[in-house]
Amino acid sequence: MKNIIEIKNMSYRYPVSDDFCLKNxxxxxxxxxxxxxxxxxxAGKTTLCNAIRGxxxxxxxxxxxxxxIVDGKQIVDYQLGQLGEKIGYVFQNPFSQIxxxxxxxxxxxxxxxxNLGVPVDExxxxxxxxxxxxxxxxxxxxxxxxxxxxxxxxVALAAIIVMDPDILVIDEPTSQLDPIGTEDIxxxxxxMKERGKTVLLVEHKMxxxxxxxxxxxxxxxxxxxxxxxxxxxxxxxxxATFNIQYPHVTEVALNLIxxxxxxxxxxxRNEELPKALKMEWEExxx
Amino acid sequence: MKLNPxxxxxxxTKLYFSLFVTISxxxxxxYIFAFTWFPILLVIAIIAGVGKQYLDIxxxxxxxxxxxxxxxxxxxxxxxxxxGEWWIFEATKEGLQYGLVLTSRVLAMGSAxxxxxxxxxxxxxxxxxxxxxxxxxxxxIVLSTLQIIPEMRRQAHTIMEAQKTRGVETEGSLLIRAxxxxxxxxxxxxxxIASTEERAITLESRAFSAPTxxxxxxxxxxxxxxxxxxxxxxxxxxxxxxxxxxx
Ligand SMILES: Nc1ncnc2c1ncn2[C@@H]1O[C@H](COP(=O)(O)OP(=O)(O)OP(=O)(O)O)[C@@H](O)[C@H]1O
Ligand SMILES: [Mg+2]
Numbered sequence: 001m002k003n004i005i006e007i008k009n010m011s012y013r014y015p016v017s018d019d020f021c022l023k024n025x026x027x028x029x030x031x032x033x034x035x036x037x038x039x040x041x042x043a044g045k046t047t048l049c050n051a052i053r054g055x056x057x058x059x060x061x062x063x064x065x066x067x068x069i070v071d072g073k074q075i076v077d078y079q080l081g082q083l084g085e086k087i088g089y090v091f092q093n094p095f096s097q098i099x100x101x102x103x104x105x106x107x108x109x110x111x112x113x114x115n116l117g118v119p120v121d122e123x124x125x126x127x128x129x130x131x132x133x134x135x136x137x138x139x140x141x142x143x144x145x146x147x148x149x150x151x152x153x154x155v156a157l158a159a160i161i162v163m164d165p166d167i168l169v170i171d172e173p174t175s176q177l178d179p180i181g182t183e184d185i186x187x188x189x190x191x192m193k194e195r196g197k198t199v200l201l202v203e204h205k206m207x208x209x210x211x212x213x214x215x216x217x218x219x220x221x222x223x224x225x226x227x228x229x230x231x232x233x234x235x236x237x238x239x240a241t242f243n244i245q246y247p248h249v250t251e252v253a254l255n256l257i258x259x260x261x262x263x264x265x266x267x268x269r270n271e272e273l274p275k276a277l278k279m280e281w282e283e284x285x286x
Numbered sequence: 287m288k289l290n291p292x293x294x295x296x297x298x299t300k301l302y303f304s305l306f307v308t309i310s311x312x313x314x315x316x317y318i319f320a321f322t323w324f325p326i327l328l329v330i331a332i333i334a335g336v337g338k339q340y341l342d343i344x345x346x347x348x349x350x351x352x353x354x355x356x357x358x359x360x361x362x363x364x365x366x367x368x369x370g371e372w373w374i375f376e377a378t379k380e381g382l383q384y385g386l387v388l389t390s391r392v393l394a395m396g397s398a399x400x401x402x403x404x405x406x407x408x409x410x411x412x413x414x415x416x417x418x419x420x421x422x423x424x425x426x427i428v429l430s431t432l433q434i435i436p437e438m439r440r441q442a443h444t445i446m447e448a449q450k451t452r453g454v455e456t457e458g459s460l461l462i463r464a465x466x467x468x469x470x471x472x473x474x475x476x477x478x479i480a481s482t483e484e485r486a487i488t489l490e491s492r493a494f495s496a497p498t499x500x501x502x503x504x505x506x507x508x509x510x511x512x513x514x515x516x517x518x519x520x521x522x523x524x525x526x527x528x529x530x531x532x533x
């Protein structure tokens with residue numbers, strides 16, 4: 001399969017700071033994969049997203065070393081405006097993700113398509129579809145400034161996926177959402193994956209990562225310390241050394257192993273724990 | 287409201303009308319002519335369904351100003367036909383004449399533009415300017431300022447509330463309120479600056495600088511009146527000029 005994102009020995013330092021906040025990062029992402037980026041606060045997740053979207057170095061200057069290649073082309077060779085269609089970026093703070101020029105959610109979601117010069121009939125159709133998809137039809141007439149944090153996060157996601165980019169970079173889309181809202185968003189993201197989008201997601205909710213993502217990148221103090229399929233990373237003892245959360249069920253399983261309950265494999269999804277216990281039990285009773 | 291024939295006019299038609307009023311009172315020196323405009327404008331406002339607000343704003347914005355202008359002219363305009371005396375001041379006939387001319391003009395122009403902004407959505411006006419070729423950045427600045435002012439007011443209110451719970455006095459005399467306002471400025475300005483950067487990124491993620499021609503869901507309609515009214519105004523204007531200067 002083709003690598004749609006390729007990053008080679010990338011380091012980056014913000015203009016005013018003394019230290020590099022991304023250090024010698026190398027990885028690649030296949031087209032259509034769903035990759036989760038995890039790490040503690042300040043690990044550099046958002047900065048990495050900015051680098052993939054081209055805001056580093058096109059918007060945030062500073063010092064960039066190494067290569068960032070998107071769809072076969074160096075990021076520095078793109079113009080910032082061209083990347084808008086290719087990479088959709090939903091960023092962390094839902095409160096600043098409002099264009100500030102539209103007086104209703106419907107128009108807010110339509111804004112990106114207007115900028116891309118999409119014909120009006122098509123815009124209306126696409127916005128209708130996305131409002132339904134993200135479950136915000138009831139907010140269509142509301143002023144974007146009068147929404148709650150969770151509602152804004154949904155609008156922000158809708159405003160990006162309506163533009164139908166090949167790559168979605170999503171930075172903590174559920175920080176303001178309740179459990180049901182969070183499930184909704186993950187359903188939408190899964191749907192995007194089914195439609196063949198390449199998804200990069202920063203998220204702290206490991207249960208959901210275990211359920212939906214294909215691969216994980218673990219960032220720690222600016223370095224990419226682990227990468228690989230979700231299951232391999234969570235079952236690697238090295239993961240425990242970074243003090244990042246586990247999926248709840250994995251945490252429980254590791255505690256069980258600690259007190260001497262043997263398990264056939266390390267579960268990462270809830271329904272796997274009974275299975276792992278049962279397999280072990282059956283083996284012992286054969 | 288959607289069916290109101292005046293509100294539904296194209297913003298430029300409304301603008302042409304206000305300009306017509308302004309220029310007409312400059313061409314025609316008679317203050318009676320200039321004073322006649324105000325009742326006409328008021329009738330238009332009433333038809334547009336905004337009569338009360340309109341009258342309110344005109345009174346608030348113009349009456350004091352007009353009063354001051356009139357009194358200044360009455361007493362200080364150079365002239366020698368004294369028509370009255372008050373303390374050490376003398377009112378002259380020339381002063382009265384000029385005061386009436388000036389106030390009538392200010393009233394006509396001021397109330398014409400107040401009417402314009404009363405019956406035109408800024409959003410529509412900006413769209414009209416964009417259609418005329420104003421760059422998208424200009425439109426963005428006007429519209430975002432418009433939206434962000436109430437947002438900042440809300441934010442200021444939140445910060446004030448927060449300070450009240452910490453025991454800062456925020457109510458009472460003007461002086462107390464002014465004092466309470468100063469400490470909120472720093473957080474308010476800092477947070478606006480911080481969000482400017484993110485706002486720029488937001489715009490960029492919405493393809494603001496995409497190298498294509500933008501489309502717009504917001505379309506301004508041009509009715510028959512929007513085609514005829516400007517022509518009628520132009521003909522009237524030319525007739526006024528001919529009548530004033532050549533007859
Ligand atoms: N605009 C900036 N200018 C200078 N330094 C910055 C800037 N943004 C982030 N940093 C620094 O870069 C480092 C990485 O920050 P980043 O925002 O990428 O972390 P993060 O992993 O996204 O954290 P969080 O989980 O809190 O969102 C931090 O040490 C931060 O202080
Ligand atoms: Mg972050």
